[in-house]
Amino acid sequence: MFVAGCGTGNSTTAGAASENEGEPISGGTARVLQVAEPQSLDPAKLSNTWAHMATLGNALYGTLMINNIENFDIEYKMATDFSSTDGGKTFTLTLRPGLTFTDGTPLDAAAVKYNWDRLKDPQIGSTAGRHAVQVASSEVSDPTTLKVTLAAPNPYFAQGLVAGAMNWIASPTALEKGTTSFDENPVGAGPFTLVNWTRQSDIELQKNPEYWDAPKPYLDRLTIRTAHDANQRMNAMTTGAADLASESSASNIRKAETQGLRYEVVPTGGGQIIAMNQRRAPFDDIRARQAVQLALDPDNLNTVVYNGEGAVPTSLFPEGSPYYTGAPLPETNSEEAQKLFDALAAEGKPVSFTFMSYPASESKMLAEAVQAQLSAYDNVDVKVEMHDITNAHARTASRDFDMSITSAIVQDPDYALWTAFHSTSAGNFMGVNDPELDAALDRGRVSESQDERVDAYTAAQERLDELAVGVWYTRATPSVTYGDNLHGVTLYTLGSPLPEELWVS
Known part of the structure; x- marks a missing residue:
């Protein structure tokens, strides 16, 4: 399924989601259901939409930037600026200083360039390649600055960037060790790190104590499991076996409302x-x-x-x-x-x-x-x-x-x-x-x-x-459903949750 992303208003919210949830509480575990099973933890192999592995990618690698789903303004995370002064012919990406991957290597402009160049390789087969190929060339000016030249002017390029794997930067040192090694020890600078991945079962993650945006993440642990079937996802949510589910079924959104679950739907x-x-x-x-x-x-x-x-x-x-x-x-x-x-x-x-x-x-x-x-x-x-x-x-x-x-x-x-x-x-x-x-x-x-x-x-x-x-x-329903115990649910692009914002009561 390929997804390419003008919405019309606020996300649809049910129940207590619109209420003041209070100050975040640190600690605890959240159990998340995603719709698609990853074949690799390489960010190039992950897809940043509600219908795939958005929570997983955001957890391991964090985000350079996000878009506001109400007005599509770009908001910055590990990047502090991505701007053009010539109508979208060239852009300058500026990173926060001092960012590091969990292997101690720097998340700098050279690392971003390595990841973006790699996505253009057809042998990698990334769905983000269709966005990455818009970058004709890039040049590292200094550790926090990457100059980007597009193949053709595109003032709205950032909207595509945030919606795919260009937003997820992994350690070049770890990637160069090959797929098997990387899947055993994926190295990013995200809010969580891998504890264990059992294929077709649980992906166990723990808090990254060196995450750049402390005191986030609030959770100590995050468990992600794939549930292809809509009925399985809804059953898990209604019985309390899961705390949040990415959702692709309009029917499940209706059921969530009748069951008293909360939900968010991105308008598209x-x-x-x-x-x-x-x-x-x-x-x-x-x-x-x-x-x-x-x-x-x-x-x-x-x-x-x-x-x-x-x-x-x-x-x-x-x-x-x-x-x-x-x-x-x-x-x-x-x-x-x-x-x-x-x-x-x-x-x-x-x-x-x-x-x-x-x-x-x-x-x-x-x-x-x-x-x-x-x-x-x-x-x-x-x-x-x-x-x-x-x-x-x-x-x-x-x-x-x-x-x-x-x-x-x-x-x-x-x-x-x-x-x-x-x-x-x-x-x-x-x-x-x-x-x-x-x-x-x-x-x-x-x-x-x-x-x-x-x-x-x-x-x-x-x-x-x-x-x-x-x-x-x-119409697509980029959405999540979640229970009363989970707070801080924040979505960007096509229903992509930010796990560093989640906390449990």
């Missing part, structure tokens, strides 16, 4: 997409994409996958967004869909493809629901293949899929839309290649006028509809 536009790979048959023919888009009923998919409790996007930007125009997304038309399937079959090109899905229950149900809906049409055949997260990421990165679940989850629109759909973006997994769309996305990226950006992204939405890039089937 865009959403998750049933995506079609335009680089190969059958979806290199726009008629095949249009046929599938017209054939699939997102409301029915919502009923099957989310018990009707998900939010089906009706426009790219939600009401309240400065980019909202009311322009609708494409709607279902089964009669026109069948005409297109028949026309392709008459040319000897019946639509046949494989849906590559993931082990999470919602993903599996979606793939099977798509297969069931399309089985009602003639001249279309759908197979479903299940892949674990790591293999699916690799297949997606190599563009080896017909249909998959992807997303363009919109906070500031540049990061999400440019990354997912610009022809030169390394994150354009669907192979969208349209000069008119590129021009609109480029205008939105470089303009510092809000009116010009609105015009640009209106044009981009119109072109995306015409190109039939996929089916926007649900």
Whole structure:
């Protein structure tokens, strides 16, 4: 699943989360559920979204900076500045002096450069590579200063940086010892260090006594476990077996409310997409994409996958967004869909493809629901293949899929839309290649006028509809649920919790 990140307001909060929680108390343990199992603790292999391993990455490596989910302002952590004076052509990153990794080596400008350069290596296969490749070059000016030149101007580059592994810096000395050694002893400068990792089970972490932002972290220990299944996560939360769960299920948010649990949901536009790979048959023919888009009923998919409790996007930007125009997304038309399937079959090109899905229950149900809906049409055949997260990421990165679940989850629109759909973006997994769309996305990226950006992204939405890039089937729910005993829950980017802020009562 690739995620690229304009929200519309405050996060949604339930219960006592909005109350004054008092002064933090030090000590204790929190038990956290994440949605995806890591295959390595190398930050390049971790993904910083609610649907993956955000808490783990933040715990081991800390953050250079974060964004405020209400207004998207950049707030600094281990960095003290990341600014441009030339419209996003170059940036200067300034670090706090004296930062060190837990192996005693310096977290300095050279270490940041090493990590960012490494992410660009296709052999590493990091999902953050699509952001890192925007850095054409970087130069260490002094231990706390890195000068960065982008391949093309991007005033909003920091929004992408905070949403991926560029925000997590590991010790170059430890990384150079290889994956096996690093997984046994991952070295960062985060609020926690590894005690033990049992694959497919618990990741035990303890407080880093040398953490730069003392007296944080407040917790003595943190236990992280993966729970792919939405019912398993909710059961753990309602029985008190877990204190916080990253959540990808809209249904679970509704259940949390009825069960008296607290929750936070990051507001977003865009959403998750049933995506079609335009680089190969059958979806290199726009008629095949249009046929599938017209054939699939997102409301029915919502009923099957989310018990009707998900939010089906009706426009790219939600009401309240400065980019909202009311322009609708494409709607279902089964009669026109069948005409297109028949026309392709008459040319000897019946639509046949494989849906590559993931082990999470919602993903599996979606793939099977798509297969069931399309089985009602003639001249279309759908197979479903299940892949674990790591293999699916690799297949997606190599563009080896017909249909998959992807997303363009919109906070500031540049990061999400440019990354997912610009022809030169390394994150354009669907192979969208349209000069008119590129021009609109480029205008939105470089303009510092809000009116010009609105015009640009209106044009981009119109072109995306015409190109039939996929089916926007649900708004994303970057979220966490948590119990009354846990406090200090703070999210940034796409539902990424800051574990140093957590404390228990």
